[in-house]
Every structure is written in C-alpha cells, then in structure tokens.
Amino acid sequence: MKIGISRSLFYFKRPVFFEEFLKNLNCEIIFSPETNKLILEEGTKISDPETCYSIKVFFGHLLYLDKKCDYIFLPLLKKNEYGFEYCPKFFGLPDLAKNILKTKILSAFLEGDLEKFAFQIGKKLKKEKTKIKEAYLKALSSEREDGEKKFFSFREKMKSPLKKILLISHPYNLYDSFVNLRIKERLEKLNLQPLFLQDLPYEILREREIKSVPKFHWEFGEEMIKKLDFVLKEEKNIDGVIEISSFACGCDAVLKEYIEMMVKSFEIPFLYLILDEQTGEAGFQTRLEAFADSL
Amino acid sequence: MPIVCKNMEKITFPRIGNYTALLKIFLQEIGFEVVLPEKTTAKVIFEGSKNSPEMFCFPFKVNMGSYLSALEKGARKIFMVTASCGSCRLRYYAQVSQKILKEKDLPVEFIIFDQNFFDIIKKLNQLTKKSSLKILTLILLFLKEIRFIEKIERIGFFLRPREIDKGKTDKVLDEFFLKLEKINSLKELRKAKKDILEKLSQIPYEKKRVPVVGIVGEIYTVIDPEVNFHVERKLGELGLEVHRDLNLSYHLLKKIFFTDFFIQRKVSSYLKSTVGGHGRDAIFEMLKYSKKNFSGVVQLLPFSCMPEVTVRPILLKIHQKTGIPFLSLSFDEQTAQAGLETRLEAFADVVKNYFEKKEFK
Numbered sequence: 001m002k003i004g005i006s007r008s009l010f011y012f013k014r015p016v017f018f019e020e021f022l023k024n025l026n027c028e029i030i031f032s033p034e035t036n037k038l039i040l041e042e043g044t045k046i047s048d049p050e051t052c053y054s055i056k057v058f059f060g061h062l063l064y065l066d067k068k069c070d071y072i073f074l075p076l077l078k079k080n081e082y083g084f085e086y087c088p089k090f091f092g093l094p095d096l097a098k099n100i101l102k103t104k105i106l107s108a109f110l111e112g113d114l115e116k117f118a119f120q121i122g123k124k125l126k127k128e129k130t131k132i133k134e135a136y137l138k139a140l141s142s143e144r145e146d147g148e149k150k151f152f153s154f155r156e157k158m159k160s161p162l163k164k165i166l167l168i169s170h171p172y173n174l175y176d177s178f179v180n181l182r183i184k185e186r187l188e189k190l191n192l193q194p195l196f197l198q199d200l201p202y203e204i205l206r207e208r209e210i211k212s213v214p215k216f217h218w219e220f221g222e223e224m225i226k227k228l229d230f231v232l233k234e235e236k237n238i239d240g241v242i243e244i245s246s247f248a249c250g251c252d253a254v255l256k257e258y259i260e261m262m263v264k265s266f267e268i269p270f271l272y273l274i275l276d277e278q279t280g281e282a283g284f285q286t287r288l289e290a291f292a293d294s295l
Numbered sequence: 296m297p298i299v300c301k302n303m304e305k306i307t308f309p310r311i312g313n314y315t316a317l318l319k320i321f322l323q324e325i326g327f328e329v330v331l332p333e334k335t336t337a338k339v340i341f342e343g344s345k346n347s348p349e350m351f352c353f354p355f356k357v358n359m360g361s362y363l364s365a366l367e368k369g370a371r372k373i374f375m376v377t378a379s380c381g382s383c384r385l386r387y388y389a390q391v392s393q394k395i396l397k398e399k400d401l402p403v404e405f406i407i408f409d410q411n412f413f414d415i416i417k418k419l420n421q422l423t424k425k426s427s428l429k430i431l432t433l434i435l436l437f438l439k440e441i442r443f444i445e446k447i448e449r450i451g452f453f454l455r456p457r458e459i460d461k462g463k464t465d466k467v468l469d470e471f472f473l474k475l476e477k478i479n480s481l482k483e484l485r486k487a488k489k490d491i492l493e494k495l496s497q498i499p500y501e502k503k504r505v506p507v508v509g510i511v512g513e514i515y516t517v518i519d520p521e522v523n524f525h526v527e528r529k530l531g532e533l534g535l536e537v538h539r540d541l542n543l544s545y546h547l548l549k550k551i552f553f554t555d556f557f558i559q560r561k562v563s564s565y566l567k568s569t570v571g572g573h574g575r576d577a578i579f580e581m582l583k584y585s586k587k588n589f590s591g592v593v594q595l596l597p598f599s600c601m602p603e604v605t606v607r608p609i610l611l612k613i614h615q616k617t618g619i620p621f622l623s624l625s626f627d628e629q630t631a632q633a634g635l636e637t638r639l640e641a642f643a644d645v646v647k648n649y650f651e652k653k654e655f656k
Contacts, residue, residue: 048604050599050604050625052599076568085382088382088602088605089570091382092566092570092605092606092609095566095567099612214387214390245350248350248599250383251384251601253348253349253351253384254348254351254384254387257348257391
C-alpha cells in the first residue's frame with residue numbers, strides 16, 4: 001500500500017514518528033519532494049489568498065502527491081500530549097484538502113493521546129492490534145533517539161568559536177530550506193553559527209515558569225517561549241536572535257511581541273523576517289548582512 | 296440619576312457597534328463612571344494601527360485606537376471580555392494591549408472578564424460591592440435591551456430597500472443612536488425606545504418582494520457598522536434586504552445553551568472540527584441561508600482572520616454546489632470606500648439576477 005506524506009507543515013511537527021510508524025506498518029511511503037518553485041506556484045494558485053504562506057506551500061505538496069498514491073496521510077492535529085493546542089489553521093486541513101484532492105485521505109484526530117491516534121490510523125489500514133502497538137512503540141523510541149541526537153548537535157554547535165545566531169520559528173519554516181531561502185547556508189557564509197531553537201527538547205524544560213509572558217495555549221508558543229527562556233538564561237553566549245515568520249501567520253503576531261521583549265531585555269540584537277511567496281533573495285541577503293555587521 | 300460610587304476611577308471598554316451606548320447605560324447603572332469610547336473614525340483607526348503590532352487583526356487595532364482616545368479623556372480602567380477558551384488570537388487581546396499601553400507608560404489597569412456569566416458577576420461584585428442578585432437582574436435587563444437594539448436594526452434592514460423617500464430610515468436611525476449615547480438612565484431609555492418605534496412606523500414604504508442577503512462572518516466586523524464601513528446600509532441602498540443572525544444575542548445565547556454540539560452535527564460533512572472563533576457558525580449559517588429563500592451571502596472578516604480564512608474555501612464550495620451568490624469582504628486599515636462600493640454594486644447585480652431567475656421559475 002502506497003501512502004503519500006507531504007514534506008511540509010504538519011510533517012515537521014513529528015517527522016520521525018510519522019515516517020517510522022507508517023514504515024513499521026509495512027506501508028510504502030512516497031514523500032513529496034523538497035519544496036520547489038513549481039510546488040509553491042501550484043499551491044498559491046489553489047489556496048485562499050489571505051491564508052498564510054506555509055499553508056500555500058502545503059497545498060502545493062498535496063497537489064504533487066495527488067493520484068500518485070493510494071492514501072495521502074493528513075492527520076487532524078488538535079492537541080499534543082501535554083494538552084496544548086496546535087494552530088487553528090491545522091484543524092481545517094483535512095476538510096479543505098478533501099475539496100481539492102482525488103486521492104483518499106488517511107486521517108485521524110490527535111487529541112492528546114498519541115497511542116489512540118496511532119490505533120485509529122492502524123485500524124484504517126486494517127492492521128492487527130499487536131502490530132500497531134509494536135509499530136507505535138518502535139516509532140516512539142526512534143523519535144526519542146532523534147531528539148537526543150538533535151540536542152547533542154545543538155550542544156556541539158554551542159561550543160563553536162564563531163558568533164552564534166539563534167533562529168526562532170516554526171519547524172516547517174526552519175527545516176524547509178526553500179521556504180527560509182537557505183538562511184542556514186547564508187549565515188554560515190557570513191561566518192556565523194546558526195542554531196535552531198527547535199533542536200532543543202521540550203521535555204526537560206516543561207517545568208520552567210516565566211512570569212512576564214502569558215501562558216500560551218498553542219504548543220509552539222509554549223515551546224518557543226520556554227526554550228528561548230532556557231537559552232537566554234542558561235546558555236547565555238548567544239550573539240543574535242533572528243525570528244522568521246510566514247506572512248499572515250496569526251499566531252506569530254502575538255508571539256513576536258513577547259519574543260522580542262524577552263530578547264531585548266537581555267540586550268541581544270533581534271531581527272524579524274517575514275517570508276512570503278514574493279520575498280526577494282537580494283533584499284533578504286542585504287538584511288542578513290546588515291544584521292551580521294551590527295553584531 | 297444612578298448613584299455613582301465615589302473615589303472610583305473612570306472606566307472604558309472596547310466599542311461594540313450599536314450596543315456601545317447600551318453597555319454604557321448598564322455600567323453606569325451598576326455604579327461606574329464611564330468614558331464612552333469614541334466612534335470608530337479614520338483617526339481612531341490610524342492611531343490604533345500605528346500603535347499595534349503590524350500583523351495583528353483589524354479589530355485589535357480598532358480597539359487600541361478607542362482605548363487611546365478614551366485614555367486621553369481620563370479613563371483609567373479598561374473592561375475587556377476575552378475568550379479564554381478559544382483557539383484564535385482573541386484570547387491574547389487583553390494581554391497584548393496591556394503590554395503595549397504599559398510600554399507607552401500610560402497609567403491604566405485592565406479588568407479582564409471571561410466569557411462566562413459567573414466570572415462576570417463575580418468580578419463586578421468585587422469591584423462595586425453590590426449584591427450579585429442586583430447585578431444579575433441588571434445583566435438580564437441588559438440582555439433584553441440588546442434584543443431591542445437588534446429589533447430596531449432589523450426594522451432598518453427591512454425598510455431600507457423599500458422606503459419611498461430614500462435615506463429617511465437612516466436619518467431616523469442615526470438620530471436614535473446618537474441620542475442613545477447621551478442617555479444616562481434606564482428611565483430615559485424606555486422613553487427613547489417608545490419614541491423610535493413610533494418614528495419608524497411612520498416611514499412610508501412600498502410593499503414589494505426584494506432579494507434577501509444573509510450576512511456571515513467574524514463577530515466584531517459583522518456587529519459593528521463602523522468597522523465594516525456600513526456594508527449593511529450600502530446593501531440596503533442597493534435594494535437588498537439584509538438578514539443577520541450572528542448578532543450579539545446569538546453569541547450570548549450560544550454560551551448559555553451550548554448549541555455548539557448541535558451546530559457541529561449540522562456542518563460535519565463540511566468541517567469535522569472547530570477551527571476556533573466562529574468559523575463553524577459561518578458554515579452553519581450559510582447552509583441555512585442557502586436552504587431558505589435567500590438570494591445571496593456576504594462574508595465579512597478582518598484581513599487574515601484565522602478561523603474565517605480557514606473556512607472560506609468551504610463557503611466557496613457551498614456557493615458552487617448551491618449556486619447562491621457569495622461575496623467575501625475582508626477589512627483592514629487600508630480598506631478604501633470606493634473599491635468596496637464597486638464590489639458591492641457588482642454583487643447586487645448578481646443577486647438581483649439570481650432573485651429574478653428564482654421568481655420566474
């Protein structure tokens with residue numbers, strides 16, 4: 001059975017888990033390619049003009065996968081296991097995708113209970129219960145391994161003698177190098193060490209309490225704020241912070257206010273970049289260079 | 296005259312359409328000294344968007360502008376009702392505006408209410424030291440008056456496309472709402488109510504069938520005619536009767552009777568889960584309108600409003616399926632009157648064609 005996974009948006013929330021889980025259930029997985037210009041154009045054409053850049057990219061990926069597989073994997077992410085909500089735009093994705101796709105959608109609610117979610121998916125693929133359980137546990141352990149690896153590499157990068165720039169954004173902006181206009185390479189060329197905030201594990205930072213910032217009900221808001229607080233207070237030697245946000249992202253409008261406040265209270269240079277389908281590379285490069293000079 | 300508690304700081308609240316004056320009377324009755332938020336003019340919008348985060352939604356910027364003008368007039372406390380259980384940005388309105396005003400060094404205190412009656416009564420009780428029973432009766436009275444405002448608006452919607460001397464209804468209504476802002480007690484309100492009903496009944500109108508247009512969308516843009524640049528009035532002038540179910544009372548009753556479950560069942564073939572805000576209600580209302588004898592649906596939303604933007608493709612799908620004319624208008628501080636009018640005129644032509652075709656059948 002062929003299952004298509006679009007390599008954008010929700011996939012980056014749990015890349016290892018989704019992939020490993022379906023693989024362990026003996027499904028053949030077709031990935032959409034990394035975002036390219038064609039995908040972006042197709043996505044922009046079909047999606048609502050006022051929706052955020054990331055959703056436009058996502059629909060491009062879905063259109064690529066259409067008719068190439070038996071099912072398209074598109075879960076309805078509502079709450080993560082700590083009870084925090086995903087972006088409200090995620091809630092409508094399967095229903096919107098249903099309107100434009102000819103391929104069937106493999107979907108299930110994720111409302112806090114990851115195991116229940118896994119069983120629902122497995123049931124729809126007509127797999128046995130013991131097998132689903134096995135696949136779920138395996139996927140979970142490899143996700144944990146991956147998290148540790150990322151954390152380790154983050155620690156390694158912290159030791160680097162270069163000036164360190166912390167990149168804050170949603171995972172689908174950070175790990176998609178087309179969307180963020182290869183910001184990692186650009187920074188490396190400018191002799192800076194980029195660090196992804198997303199590489200930090202959330203589990204160990206759960207208990208932190210931050211008084212100056214309201215408690216966010218969005219999982220990414222909660223994670224970003226606590227991770228940033230950890231980096232600013234414990235790691236200390238950060239030379240600059242860049243926040244990337246996709247145009248018309250409603251949640252970032254709120255988060256940016258507080259992230260900027262936190263960073264500025266430590267007197268660290270802060271750059272806020274908004275990306276959309278019309279962002280020019282030249283202007284982007286100029287702003288990065290100017291920022292690098294200000295450090 | 297209501298007894299005003301001494302040593303109490305002046306309060307203000309975000310403007311909310313034609314209900315603003317009512318809310319003022321109600322708060323004065325409870326015993327607060329109120330600064331009435333200024334009308335949403337171009338200046339208020341400009342000041343608001345200058346001081347708000349760039350990517351925040353339009354209602355926030357309008358609220359910000361009205362706070363700033365009220366603070367100039369001496370208000371020191373801001374009442375704000377937020378959705379502490381919703382999924383969208385409304386949840387952080389109070390916190391973010393508090394932060395911005397604090398950074399500007401303005402002496403202001405926020406009193407944040409939850410969208411639930413117990414919380415509102417409890418907090419009002421603490422602030423005024425009045426018995427909960429009295430506050431409760433006042434709230435119930437307030438709810439009754441809300442229904443009256445909606446009734447007046449409904450009569451306006453009915454009269455506008457039918458009136459014989461054009462513009463008469465608007466003149467009467469404008470006068471009434473202006474008068475309402477100057478009223479300070481429930482007694483005067485009762486008199487004004489009688490007066491307006493009499494005046495409206497004297498407006499001569501033709502008895503004819505006109506196409507009816509339903510309005511769906513985000514609560515603040517739908518309710519406040521100053522934020523949606525008087526779309527309802529313009530539609531009326533173009534010869535269309537407007538119908539609006541998403542009133543304040545609709546949302547308040549929904550909170551009391553938990554009709555969300557019922558609505559979800561109705562829309563589940565289009566949308567399986569809530570998308571925050573009132574996205575689900577928009578689909579529900581549009582389905583209802585398309586089944587009834589309506590000739591068009593208008594969706595009003597602030598630019599990049601998360602729930603409404605998410606459901607818009609679904610509304611478009613209903614439009615394609617049923618053929619009912621559909622227009623989606625998004626508003627922000629850069630919306631121009633002329634462009635809006637052109638779109639509405641074109642839409643009115645489509646609606647009239649659709650209506651005539653249906654009548655002909």
